[in-house]
Amino acid sequence: MNLMPTLNNSVENQLSSSTSANFLEFDGVAKIYPTAKGSYTVLEDVNFSVKEGEFICVIGHSGCGKSTLLSMVSGLNKPSIGEIRLRNQPITKPGPERMVIFQNYSLLPWKTAYENVYLAVEQVYKHKSRQEKKEITLEHLELVGLSEAANKKPGQLSGGMKQRVAIARALATRPEVLIMDEPFGALDPITREEMQEELLKIWQDHRCTVLMITHDIDEALFLSDRLVMMTNGPAAKIGEIIEIPFARPRDRMKLMENTQYFELRNYALDFLYRRFAHDDALE
């Protein structure tokens, strides 16, 4: 089968076709770190537009600059050249409309699940009453199936439950952009698949824009609308963008019966292991 209608091989085409979307735009972005040995260019000439409500996965070999790229969307890091704009406004600092979820959950270990979520709610909804903030917190713990565990501390929760708390905490602040840096990387394969399905359900209901780093091609094909594949660093760029055409809601078993799924999977594997092979093996 010819993959060409599905694969958008030209970053330039991608740009010209999506500039009208201009929800989130990467415009000539480069990141150069000063090091003891001189300047180190991590990312170079990244141009990319994301539509509102899209689910984007980013894949690439270890060290190519995926986290650096998304940390610039969060505002925790700044481009050295170019800019990233959200609704035409350059991103210069962190903001509650952009929330980040990390692999290691980053929960406060001495606070309960409820308190971890409540703290974020309190920071964003300063004008709301205590009762309203409580309701928002409980609603989001329920959303991720953790009402029963609200009073447990992170040390009493499994990895999947801790990541659910992190998702509840991020979503409770109603972000426009959810940035996820390998959120399920520390989970066992079964919990990981469960979390992917939960995330899709939540995303379908709440419809924020998601940017997610993953090392797992199957995860990317199951979750995303488009898969951004990075070239190797230094000076990594967007190599290719694959449009993932599968209808939603997605059913993992049905996807596995779809020959196009394996064609896309093989295409992505070929990109990573042959065309941009690297010493560090992906999963």
Ligand SMILES: Nc1ncnc2c1ncn2[C@@H]1O[C@H](COP(=O)(O)OP(=O)(O)OP(=O)(O)O)[C@@H](O)[C@H]1O
């Ligand atoms: N503050 C910094 N100063 C200098 N170099 C840095 C700094 N932060 C990151 N780097 C380097 O930038 C490169 C990209 O790092 P980054 O964490 O963005 O990659 P990544 O693709 O997310 O990697 P991984 O998949 O292993 O998490 C790496 O070589 C890293 O060592």
